[in-house]
Amino acid sequence: MTQHCYDYPHPAVTTDIALFTIRDERLAVLLVRRAGEPFKGCWALPGGFVEPNECLEDGALRELAEETGVTGVYLEQLYTFGKPDRDPRERIISVAYYALAPSELLTPVAGSDAADVAWFDLDALPSLAFDHAEVIALAQQRLRAKLDYSTVAFGFMQPEFTLGELQKVYETIRGEALDKRNFRKHMLALDLLAETGTSRRVGNHRPAKLYRVAHPGAVLYIK
Amino acid sequence: MTQHCYDYPHPAVTTDIALFTIRDERLAVLLVRRAGEPFKGCWALPGGFVEPNECLEDGALRELAEETGVTGVYLEQLYTFGKPDRDPRERIISVAYYALAPSELLTPVAGSDAADVAWFDLDALPSLAFDHAEVIALAQQRLRAKLDYSTVAFGFMQPEFTLGELQKVYETIRGEALDKRNFRKHMLALDLLAETGTSRRVGNHRPAKLYRVAHPGAVLYIK
C-alpha cells in the first residue's frame, strides 16, 4: 500500500451518524455490528473515514449508504469529538451527525464494513463502541431541544401524514402526552402544513385528513 | 524534519477561535494578521493545528494564548468546517470555536505566528483569510440565538457589574434598545444574580448597585 507522509502528525478524521426514526411509538437509532477491530462484534454508529475529496456531509451520507443502505435522510452536524484517546488505534477525530427518517421508507441492509444492522430503542441500547453512547445522548438532547423551536419533527414524517401521526411523533420525542386540540391549533397556526385534499381510512373509525409539509426538506425556525 | 506516514491520506485538523468582546457598545472580534503563507498579511481568526496529545478544546485555548496572549475566556464549540478546498495547501478540517470575554480584562499581544493582533467591530470587518467570514457570521448568529435561552451574556461581564452594564450588553448583541424596568424585572426574577452589597460611583449621577453571577463559569439554559 502506498504511504501518505506529512511533516507533522495528522489525526484521522471520521464521521459518525446517529440515524433516528420512530418505530412502534418509540424513538430508535440505527446501529451496525462492527466487522473488524477494534470493538469487533460490538454495536456502533455507522460511520468511517472521510475521503480526501469529499466534504464532511458527503462523507457522512456515503458511509451511511455503504454500511446500511440508507439514503435520502435529513442530516445535520451535531458535534465534533476529539479526545486524544477515544480510539485505541490512533488519534481519530470524529465529526458526528444526526439524521432523521420515517421508518416506513427504510430498509437497512448490512454493507461492507458491517456484520449486521439493526434498530435499537433508545431506552434499550446495547453497550456501544468508542464514545458512541455519548454521541447518541447528545443527539437526543439536541433533537428534543429543536422540537420546540424548529420543524425537525417533519424529518420523521412520510410525504403525506395525518395530524394524529404528527402528534404521536411529538409525544414520542418529548416523552409525554399532548392535548389534541392545542396541538392542532398550534401546528395549523404555523401555516407550514397544506391539506392534500384526500384522507386516509385506517381501522374502524373516521378517516383522517392528509397533510403534507409546505416546504419539504427545509427545517425552519419557528416562534 | 521527521516524516509521519499513514496507510491512508489524513487531513490536517486545526481549531479556529472567534473571540468576541464588547468595546464602546459595539460587538468586536479578535483577529490576527497572518505572518506566513497562505493569505500572508491577511486578517484571520486565531487558530492552528491540533497537537497529537491535546483535545480540541485545549488546542483552541493554546492557540488563542500563543497567538494573542489571551487566556481565561468562555469557550464553546461552534461548527466544523471541512470543504476539501478551503485551504490551498492541503486538506484542512477546522473545528471552529467561539469565545467570550469582557474587554477590560484583555490585553491582546501579537504572538509567534501572528504579525499583529487587533479588535474589529463586527460591522466593519476587513476581508478575511480562508472561510473565516463565514465562521464569524455563524458565531454571531449562534450568540444572538443563545442570548434568549441561556446566560451566555455573562461571558462578557467582569466579576462585578451593574444592571445597566448588563443591559447594554444585551442591547448591543440584539441591536435594539430594551425597556429598563422590564429588563431588570426579568433578570432579577431568574435568580442568577447576587448583590455584592457594594456600589460603583462613575460620573455625575447616582451610584449603581454591583452584582455578581451566582454560578460563575456556567452557562445555564433558562426559560
Add this chain to the structure above:
DNA sequence: ACAAAAGTGTTCTCGATACACCCATGC
C-alpha cells in the same frame, strides 16, 4: 349499538409589553 380515532372552541392564567416619575450624585 358500540368501539375507536377524528375533529372542534372557550375560558383561564401567566409571562411579556408598554409606559413615567423620583433618587442620588457631581459640577
Add this chain to the structure above:
DNA sequence: GCATGGGTGTATCGAGAACACTTTTGT
C-alpha cells in the same frame, strides 16, 4: 439647580394550558 444615569410599579395584551363532546367509520 441642573444634568446624568439609577431605581421603581401597574395596567394591558396575547400565547399557552386546561378542558368535553360530536362525527365518521367498521363491525
